[in-house]
Amino acid sequence: MNQPSTSETIHDLIGVGFGPSNLALAIALEELAQTNGHALDALFIDKQSDYRWHGNTLATQSELQISFLKDLVSLRNPTSPYSFVNYLHQKKRLADFINLGTFYPCRLEYNDYLRWAAEHFATQAVYGEEILRVEPELLDGRIDHLRVISRSAQGHERLRRARSVVVGSGGTPKIPPVFAPFKDDPRVFHHSQYLNSLEQLPCTQGKPMRIAIIGSGQSAAEALIDLNDSYPSVKADMILRGSALKPADDSPFVNEVFTPDYTDLVFNQPQAERAKLISEYHNTNYSVVDIDLIERIYGMLYRQKVAHQYRHAVLCRRNIEAAVSTDKGIELTLRDLATGIQQTHVYDAVILATGYERRSHRELLAPLQQHLKDFEVDRDYRVLASPELNAAVYLQGFCEASHGLSDTLLSVLPVRAAEIGQSLYQSLGQRASNARASATLASA
Numbered sequence: 001m002n003q004p005s006t007s008e009t010i011h012d013l014i015g016v017g018f019g020p021s022n023l024a025l026a027i028a029l030e031e032l033a034q035t036n037g038h039a040l041d042a043l044f045i046d047k048q049s050d051y052r053w054h055g056n057t058l059a060t061q062s063e064l065q066i067s068f069l070k071d072l073v074s075l076r077n078p079t080s081p082y083s084f085v086n087y088l089h090q091k092k093r094l095a096d097f098i099n100l101g102t103f104y105p106c107r108l109e110y111n112d113y114l115r116w117a118a119e120h121f122a123t124q125a126v127y128g129e130e131i132l133r134v135e136p137e138l139l140d141g142r143i144d145h146l147r148v149i150s151r152s153a154q155g156h157e158r159l160r161r162a163r164s165v166v167v168g169s170g171g172t173p174k175i176p177p178v179f180a181p182f183k184d185d186p187r188v189f190h191h192s193q194y195l196n197s198l199e200q201l202p203c204t205q206g207k208p209m210r211i212a213i214i215g216s217g218q219s220a221a222e223a224l225i226d227l228n229d230s231y232p233s234v235k236a237d238m239i240l241r242g243s244a245l246k247p248a249d250d251s252p253f254v255n256e257v258f259t260p261d262y263t264d265l266v267f268n269q270p271q272a273e274r275a276k277l278i279s280e281y282h283n284t285n286y287s288v289v290d291i292d293l294i295e296r297i298y299g300m301l302y303r304q305k306v307a308h309q310y311r312h313a314v315l316c317r318r319n320i321e322a323a324v325s326t327d328k329g330i331e332l333t334l335r336d337l338a339t340g341i342q343q344t345h346v347y348d349a350v351i352l353a354t355g356y357e358r359r360s361h362r363e364l365l366a367p368l369q370q371h372l373k374d375f376e377v378d379r380d381y382r383v384l385a386s387p388e389l390n391a392a393v394y395l396q397g398f399c400e401a402s403h404g405l406s407d408t409l410l411s412v413l414p415v416r417a418a419e420i421g422q423s424l425y426q427s428l429g430q431r432a433s434n435a436r437a438s439a440t441l442a443s444a
């Protein structure tokens with residue numbers, strides 16, 4: 001096996017992924033460099049070839065599900081040059097945006113905002129390299145540095161070293177086991193690949209297709225609307241286990257669960273109480289749809305009834321018992337959860353809008369596992385570790401169980417980034433003064 005190419009530099013920090021979480025951190029570190037009088041040597045590595053925010057899901061009708069005021073910076077520093085308002089100003093669209101009268105820009109525009117912010121950090125970002133693993137570098141029983149191994153699109157491996165690592169690698173598409181045999185079948189794909197995968201299907205040339213969409217969350221609803229609007233030759237069924245499409249609760253009192261103060265409230269509870277709080281507000285985020293989309297879908301189905309032309313259907317209370325490929329297409333066996341009756345439906349393609357798992361940190365950090373306390377974190381998102389692990393490891397987006405529902409979202413990015421940034425300065429500063437003290441002792 002070829003040895004990975006190695007650099008002698010030891011970075012203060014390597015960020016795994018350069019999504020909104022680590023981008024917010026890059027900005028916070030720039031501010032902290034001014035207050036601390038020196039900058040950290042931070043490098044952010046992303047596997048995508050350029051900056052994209054859930055790029056394959058950016059259908060034209062998709063809107064941000066959070067106020068633009070919860071951008072990368074404003075909650076912490078409304079005067080930051082990296083605000084969404086300044087982006088609009090720079091792009092000469094501020095007055096026009098105000099005329100829209102909305103807090104919810106389309107996601108295509110928000111993607112452009114994030115790209116614009118990321119461009120300011122081009123010298124600290126590496127694109128097109130996937131981090132494979134983070135390993136300990138054990139020296140005299142201590143781990144002062146971590147070895148970060150990446151692979152480029154061309155298959156070339158590279159080893160870098162860092163005094164700390166922040167994992168912000170986002171969610172992993174959840175594939176129900178019944179669809180596992182279709183792993184390499186281009187007719188069955190997760191919603192995270194929506195635009196690319198759809199592009200390969202005959203409906204883009206106007207050919208008739210029957211498509212199943214599995215799930216009842218925002219992704220599933222957006223797919224149904226997009227297939228209806230953009231692909232007139234498609235007949236789609238949305239298949240869900242629940243008894244109805246349910247709205248996301250974004251009413252103002254409930255929305256307080258997404259404020260930075262709420263993070264403290266959740267974190268300070270015992271484990272069982274944290275879990276209760278998260279489950280109580282599950283319907284703010286998971287398996288729910290924005291009410292305006294629900295109303296659009298209902299209106300669409302009602303017009304079909306008026307016209308007696310049935311193109312799409314929402315099939316509630318259906319469990320998928322089996323999925324097999326036949327000469328007619330992909331045959332799904334659906335069991336009605338109320339009556340127990342089973343029916344088969346045949347489709348030309350299946351979109352799995354089945355959500356995301358948060359486990360990539362466990363895979364990336366597996367070589368460190370024996371030094372970590374089961375990936376539990378402290379209030380500053382630093383993974384709890386045994387004393388020999390001197391290098392700090394932080395998690396962004398993997399702490400919902402300890403820090404609450406905002407953890408996987410954009411809600412508290414600016415505040416979380418500053419908390420991690422301050423903790424980084426503190427831990428690296430502490431290490432530097434310990435090293436100076438040891439050097440003085442050694443020379444005395």
Ligand SMILES: Cc1cc2nc3c(=O)[nH]c(=O)nc-3n(C[C@H](O)[C@H](O)[C@H](O)COP(=O)(O)OP(=O)(O)OC[C@H]3O[C@@H](n4cnc5c(N)ncnc54)[C@H](O)[C@@H]3O)c2cc1C
Pocket residue numbers: 016017018019020021022045046047048052053054057063064065066129130131132168169170171219360396397408409410411
């Ligand atoms: C379609 C969709 C829409 C959403 N809309 C909203 C919304 O409107 N409001 C909201 O609050 N939340 C929304 N979310 C939730 C979403 O998690 C956050 O918006 C946000 O993307 C979280 O940022 P992140 O940086 O933690 O993760 P991500 O945005 O997922 O970024 C992770 C980055 O890490 C990179 N990466 C992953 N693994 C590796 C690796 N091994 N090596 C190198 N790079 C790697 C990826 O390429 C990616 O760029 C949405 C989620 C989805 C799926």
Ligand SMILES: NC(=O)c1ccc[n+]([C@@H]2O[C@H](COP(=O)([O-])OP(=O)(O)OC[C@H]3O[C@@H](n4cnc5c(N)ncnc54)[C@H](OP(=O)(O)O)[C@@H]3O)[C@@H](O)[C@H]2O)c1
Pocket residue numbers: 062063064065107174176177191214215216217218219220222240241242285286287288320353354355356
């Ligand atoms: N415009 C936007 O801003 C936008 C767009 C898309 C997504 N998002 C965000 O992205 C996040 C994820 O949303 P999402 O819609 O992708 O996922 P989600 O809300 O987690 O919903 C996943 C759906 O898949 C279903 N499912 C999971 N496993 C299944 C199985 N084995 N069989 C059948 N059904 C199964 C779930 O059903 P059950 O309910 O029965 O478990 C649920 O309906 C949310 O934060 C959401 O707000 C935002």
